Amino acid sequence: xxxxxxxxxxxxxxxxxxxxxxxxxxxxxxxxxxxxxxxxxxxxxxxxxxxxxxxxxxxxxxxxxxxxxxxxxxxxxx
Numbered sequence: 287x288x289x290x291x292x293x294x295x296x297x298x299x300x301x302x303x304x305x306x307x308x309x310x311x312x313x314x315x316x317x318x319x320x321x322x323x324x325x326x327x328x329x330x331x332x333x334x335x336x337x338x339x340x341x342x343x344x345x346x347x348x349x350x351x352x353x354x355x356x357x358x359x360x361x362x363x364x
Contacts, residue, residue, distance in 0.1 A: 305317075
């Protein structure tokens with residue numbers, strides 16, 4: 287039985303071999319640590335604001351205009 291993503295044991299071993307060849311054995315722990323930090327950061331950002339009905343940047347009138355459109359008149363390039 288293969289991994290949940292449909293890869294067999296041989297395919298996983300080949301991928302690991304390629305990763306070791308590219309990064310080397312010495313740098314592999316650093317690369318995996320950086321990958322773990324990235325995943326944790328992504329999960330933290332994803333779960334940061336789960337409160338329904340709130341969106342970052344909203345004011346009393348509703349959705350705020352993006353910073354590059356503040357003061358811009360509709361239909362103009364000025």
